[in-house]
Amino acid sequence: MRLSLVPTILAAATISIVIMLSNLIIKNNAFVDFAISSIENSTTELKVTLYKLKKDQQEASKYLQIKSQINKVQKKKKTVKKIENTNVGNFSFTMDLDILKQLHTLSFIKLDSVVKYNTTYKLLVLVTSHSRNYWRREWIRSLWGNKSVWKEKKWRIVFVTGQEPDDKVMKKLNREAKKFKDILCVNITEDFYLLSHKLIVGLTWSLHNLNFRFLLKVDDDVFVNINNAIRFVDNTTTSDGYYGSVIINNLVERIGKYAVSKKEHLSEIYSPYCSGGGYILTRKSVVDIIPYFDIKRPLKIDDAYIGETAMRAGISATQSNGFYMSNTWCEYKKDIIVSHPANDFKCLNHLTNESAKK
Numbered sequence: 001m002r003l004s005l006v007p008t009i010l011a012a013a014t015i016s017i018v019i020m021l022s023n024l025i026i027k028n029n030a031f032v033d034f035a036i037s038s039i040e041n042s043t044t045e046l047k048v049t050l051y052k053l054k055k056d057q058q059e060a061s062k063y064l065q066i067k068s069q070i071n072k073v074q075k076k077k078k079t080v081k082k083i084e085n086t087n088v089g090n091f092s093f094t095m096d097l098d099i100l101k102q103l104h105t106l107s108f109i110k111l112d113s114v115v116k117y118n119t120t121y122k123l124l125v126l127v128t129s130h131s132r133n134y135w136r137r138e139w140i141r142s143l144w145g146n147k148s149v150w151k152e153k154k155w156r157i158v159f160v161t162g163q164e165p166d167d168k169v170m171k172k173l174n175r176e177a178k179k180f181k182d183i184l185c186v187n188i189t190e191d192f193y194l195l196s197h198k199l200i201v202g203l204t205w206s207l208h209n210l211n212f213r214f215l216l217k218v219d220d221d222v223f224v225n226i227n228n229a230i231r232f233v234d235n236t237t238t239s240d241g242y243y244g245s246v247i248i249n250n251l252v253e254r255i256g257k258y259a260v261s262k263k264e265h266l267s268e269i270y271s272p273y274c275s276g277g278g279y280i281l282t283r284k285s286v287v288d289i290i291p292y293f294d295i296k297r298p299l300k301i302d303d304a305y306i307g308e309t310a311m312r313a314g315i316s317a318t319q320s321n322g323f324y325m326s327n328t329w330c331e332y333k334k335d336i337i338v339s340h341p342a343n344d345f346k347c348l349n350h351l352t353n354e355s356a357k358k
Helices: 003-009 013-027 030-038 044-055 057-065 067-076 097-106 134-142 167-180 192-209 226-234 283-292 302-312 345-357
Strands: 082-088 091-096 109-112 120-128 155-163 183-189 211-219 242-247 273-282
Touching (some): 097 283
């Protein structure tokens, strides 16, 4: 197909292309080799997607179900990055790279048990949780994650977990997900240094599956005062906000648990970022940050990574009251939004009861 005919296929955009590629891949793997060698200006993300489809034909069928996901991405995307004049065989096409990157990210979802409702939440609480930590999820559901505790009701909680080699753990997680319908399990091994990967998938999934005005990302060892969190977002008028306990001029460690090599991060200090125990992003901030994610090579310190990507998107971390990241003695404070650590039932119960009285 000649280049002048490209506009005639733009209506189908990447939907028809991805589905067509999937069908061709299933019928003839030789086409993939030809496509990869022919796309001179393609990105690594596109090649990875093509190779993935070729490598595992059983997984290829799920790519036929991504039409709705593509539609959602197209509606929400802000910046269109394109591959111009790409020739595959005897046809040309224009492809949106942001869509390909996000589709590749969404392909890491192993289990999505979350029920979707046609409603807009004031606040989505995204809890990153280790797959083994079922008791912490139980505590959260029965205490601060229980809607009956709070006056505010326009909020939602979702747990993001990873993969464990222990079949018993994963079977138990599947039963838990089926029962509570609030777990998103991603195909990423549970590992401290892979938390950024898990977070990238969780944020991307959130944007394309739930309607929310603000997103509160927390770990599973914190307490959240939902009423205070909602009050905070109700009083926030900035569209591109990033709020929490801000860490400024934090030195990059080169040895130890938090070690990051110069290849990973050349600068000796991190951009300002909010402590990972809990921070709030506006929906627009999530939209603006996602294009800067690189799931293949993210900075392994997850909270610092959000700060770096936010900075690249032109979003500054804002110091805000109510984010207590070193409340070791589990002290109740009237303005608590997030309190860390809260890793035992006694502490969570105390903070929940005290907050509910107010």
